[in-house]
Amino acid sequence: xxxxxxxxxxxxxxxxxxxxxxxxxxxxxxxxxxxxxxxxxxxxxxxxxxxxxxxxxxxxxxxxxxxxxxxxxxxxxxxxxxxxxxxxxxxxxx
Amino acid sequence: xxxxxxxxxxxxxxxxxxxxxxxxxxxxxxxxxxxxxxxxxxxxxxxxxxxxxxxxxxxxxxxxxxxxxxxxxxxxxxxxxxxxxxxxxxxxxxxxxxxxxxxxxxxxxxxxxxxxxxxxxxxxxxxxxxxxxxxxxxxxxxxxxxxxxxxxxxxxxxxxxxxxxxxxxxxxxxxxxxxxxxxxxxxxxxxxxxxxxxxxxxxxxxxxxxxxxxxxxxxxxxxxxxxxxxxxxxxxxxxxxxxxxxxxxxxxxxxxxxxxxxxxxxxxxxxxxxxxxxxxxxxxxxxxxxxxxxxxxxxxxxxxxxxxxxxxxxxxxxxxxx
Numbered sequence: 001x002x003x004x005x006x007x008x009x010x011x012x013x014x015x016x017x018x019x020x021x022x023x024x025x026x027x028x029x030x031x032x033x034x035x036x037x038x039x040x041x042x043x044x045x046x047x048x049x050x051x052x053x054x055x056x057x058x059x060x061x062x063x064x065x066x067x068x069x070x071x072x073x074x075x076x077x078x079x080x081x082x083x084x085x086x087x088x089x090x091x092x093x094x
Numbered sequence: 095x096x097x098x099x100x101x102x103x104x105x106x107x108x109x110x111x112x113x114x115x116x117x118x119x120x121x122x123x124x125x126x127x128x129x130x131x132x133x134x135x136x137x138x139x140x141x142x143x144x145x146x147x148x149x150x151x152x153x154x155x156x157x158x159x160x161x162x163x164x165x166x167x168x169x170x171x172x173x174x175x176x177x178x179x180x181x182x183x184x185x186x187x188x189x190x191x192x193x194x195x196x197x198x199x200x201x202x203x204x205x206x207x208x209x210x211x212x213x214x215x216x217x218x219x220x221x222x223x224x225x226x227x228x229x230x231x232x233x234x235x236x237x238x239x240x241x242x243x244x245x246x247x248x249x250x251x252x253x254x255x256x257x258x259x260x261x262x263x264x265x266x267x268x269x270x271x272x273x274x275x276x277x278x279x280x281x282x283x284x285x286x287x288x289x290x291x292x293x294x295x296x297x298x299x300x301x302x303x304x305x306x307x308x309x310x311x312x313x314x315x316x317x318x319x320x321x322x323x324x325x326x327x328x329x330x331x332x333x334x335x336x337x338x339x340x341x342x343x344x345x346x347x348x349x350x351x352x353x354x355x356x357x358x359x360x361x362x363x364x365x366x367x368x369x370x371x372x373x374x375x376x377x378x379x380x381x382x383x384x385x386x387x388x389x390x391x392x393x394x395x396x397x398x399x400x401x402x403x404x405x406x407x408x409x410x411x412x413x414x415x416x
Contacts, residue, residue: 003396003397003400004187004188004189005396005399005400007182024176024179024180024244024245025179025182025183026175026179027188029396029399029400029402029403030399030402030403030406030407033399033403040168040172041172041175041176044165044168044169044172044252045252061118063118064116064118064119064120065120
């Protein structure tokens with residue numbers, strides 16, 4: 001078995017009012033060190049005001065193989081978009 | 095075989111539409127191998143690249159220059175880490191990548207096998223070596239592999255500081271005493287051709303050694319310009335900057351060609367490039383020995399941090415009520 005430190009996914013909130021966004025990953029022995037390493041690796045120029053780290057092994061993702069079947073149900077429901085509806089031009093603020 | 099053809103079709107459809115391949119997409123083995131090789135070599139170069147500049151941290155001429163150089167060397171470490179992490183999305187482990195560097199199975203940029211003899215070399219590296227790196231790297235921000243392209247966006251933003259600080263450091267010397275100007279010129283004389291060699295072998299098949307990976311990499315959208323195109327771009331950008339510095343680029347052939355709309359220049363010695371790549375540069379042994387011993391000397395830190403993490407994980411589990 002490898003004694004390599006586990007991999008963590010790093011998410012950074014660029015500034016207040018924005019959500020955390022994935023910026024990359026890094027290795028660290030534990031969560032505390034992962035946050036500290038993430039600060040040094042991903043926020044050397046004030047890129048963030050908050051950091052999340054998540055063990056990469058804890059991420060469950062949809063499978064790219066079933067991409068079509070998985071997302072298809074949304075494709076034929078154009079009536080979910082406001083532009084589907086035709087309304088007279090004189091009806092304002094719609 | 096039908097299933098694998100179908101998967102290849104999906105891959106090629108994305109490439110043909112200039113889309114991005116993401117880690118869990120199906121991709122041809124050769125594409126994966128080629129990317130791992132290129133990204134690992136790129137990451138290794140960033141890590142080894144800390145050595146020639148680190149050589150001058152303790153001897154920087156002022157506190158300002160020292161703080162700048164520290165920040166730059168720290169950036170190089172960061173760039174290496176972005177790239178290793180991006181390479182790992184292709185299923186190769188960090189330990190494997192480091193092992194391939196330490197055993198010499200994978201290379202790093204030949205430029206870092208040249209010594210930094212004077213303070214002016216630090217300026218020349220920032221201006222020329224980072225300038226060449228930017229020329230190479232800006233097109234990589236549009237590379238077909240998503241994680242590589244995203245890492246390159248971050249890196250290019252930071253490289254801009256590297257190049258400007260180098261130019262400014264040289265400018266300070268060229269505006270100084272005659273001895274300082276001579277030191278700046280000497281650095282340019284030594285770093286010019288190794289910097290041109292950073293773009294790799296020439297494109298033309300008439301040469302004995304040609305750019306072996308270029309054609310396939312361009313079809314896959316990993317590479318956007320040929321070695322010679324990038325080399326020309328670099329010379330066109332850099333020649334007028336040398337004039338601003340009042341330094342002479344050490345090439346009698348260098349002159350503006352109105353017809354071509356580019357500078358004419360003479361190629362670097364590609365035999366020397368291949369000698370340095372194959373291990374016979376001025377500093378190859380020193381760079382590798384330092385890299386391997388730094389890794390070995392840090393082993394106890396990695397082990398202690400792992401032991402501490404394991405101990406605290408156990409303590410936390412024991413605290414959880416049954």
